[in-house]
Amino acid sequence: MPEASTVISPAASCAHHDPWQRPLVLSDLTGQDIWWLRRRMLKRLWPSPGGLHVIEVGSGPAHDSLVFAEGGADVTAVDCSADGLALGRRFYGELGLPLRTVQADIRRLPLEDGSFDVAFNAGVLEHFEDADLLAVLAEMVRVVRPGGRVLVFCPNRYNLFYQTHLRRIPRHDYEFERALTADEMRRHFQALGLVDIQVNGVHVHPAPNYLLPAWLPKHHRLEPWCRWCFAWLENRPGWGRFKSLIGQDFVVWAAVGAEATRLGRPS
Numbered sequence: 001m002p003e004a005s006t007v008i009s010p011a012a013s014c015a016h017h018d019p020w021q022r023p024l025v026l027s028d029l030t031g032q033d034i035w036w037l038r039r040r041m042l043k044r045l046w047p048s049p050g051g052l053h054v055i056e057v058g059s060g061p062a063h064d065s066l067v068f069a070e071g072g073a074d075v076t077a078v079d080c081s082a083d084g085l086a087l088g089r090r091f092y093g094e095l096g097l098p099l100r101t102v103q104a105d106i107r108r109l110p111l112e113d114g115s116f117d118v119a120f121n122a123g124v125l126e127h128f129e130d131a132d133l134l135a136v137l138a139e140m141v142r143v144v145r146p147g148g149r150v151l152v153f154c155p156n157r158y159n160l161f162y163q164t165h166l167r168r169i170p171r172h173d174y175e176f177e178r179a180l181t182a183d184e185m186r187r188h189f190q191a192l193g194l195v196d197i198q199v200n201g202v203h204v205h206p207a208p209n210y211l212l213p214a215w216l217p218k219h220h221r222l223e224p225w226c227r228w229c230f231a232w233l234e235n236r237p238g239w240g241r242f243k244s245l246i247g248q249d250f251v252v253w254a255a256v257g258a259e260a261t262r263l264g265r266p267s
Contacts, residue, residue, distance in 0.1 A: 020084035026091045029063040037202040039067045049073040052117040058124035061088035069097045078102040107135040114145040122153035144256045151253035154180045162248045165210035182244040185252040194254035200240040201247025205230035
């Protein structure tokens with residue numbers, strides 16, 4: 001297997017508390033419902049990713065990119081966290097998969113224009129104010145070739161259950177966190193000249209566990225029943241607009257057209 005490589009750009013360290021500075025095994029991440037549902041969405045869009053050059057921007061340990069690497073894609077993970085990238089190299093190494101890592105500020109990617117077929121992230125953009133969010137998106141567009149695609153998963157402002165959960169957390173892993181909407185992200189994509197914009201939602205079943213008192217024992221949890229009852233909707237093709245309104249995460253993706261806004265490689 002090719003050895004993982006690391007590129008470090010200036011000003012790459014994380015300014016916020018780094019959530020990857022704690023002991024983790026891969027199952028801590030892949031055991032979550034949202035991971036499986038994001039994975040299924042990516043697999044639906046790219047059923048045969050072999051030969052693709054994929055970049056996960058704001059990757060942490062790049063666990064969401066495993067679906068691409070397992071399918072034969074060339075994966076590059078970019079994050080400000082050296083610990084997160086080290087975890088990724090360890091996880092991928094344990095699975096016998098190659099991973100290129102780049103420690104960098106994702107608002108200024110040290111990568112060439114049009115280097116990738118797919119740029120995506122999951123659970124990243126909500127940690128940025130609007131100006132920086134747009135800078136991250138613009139960099140994702142810049143490094144994707146014309147005809148390639150850009151995709152983001154974001155927490156949904158309209159999902160009551162998850163937003164209640166966020167309000168109850170005394171301290172977030174990052175200094176700043178908010179929820180977004182698919183319409184907001186669609187407008188950002190349009191402003192950057194992306195075309196064929198699509199929306200959907202994942203984790204569309206109710207999540208009453210987020211509303212229950214923490215002291216209730218696990219056998220009182222209702223979410224497995226909700227998951228079972230709403231599986232038909234999660235699995236149903238279409239209804240993307242509706243699912244983008246009710247899902248815990250919404251997902252927006254689009255193609256990079258010839259007229260997409262490209263800011264040029266940062267110095």
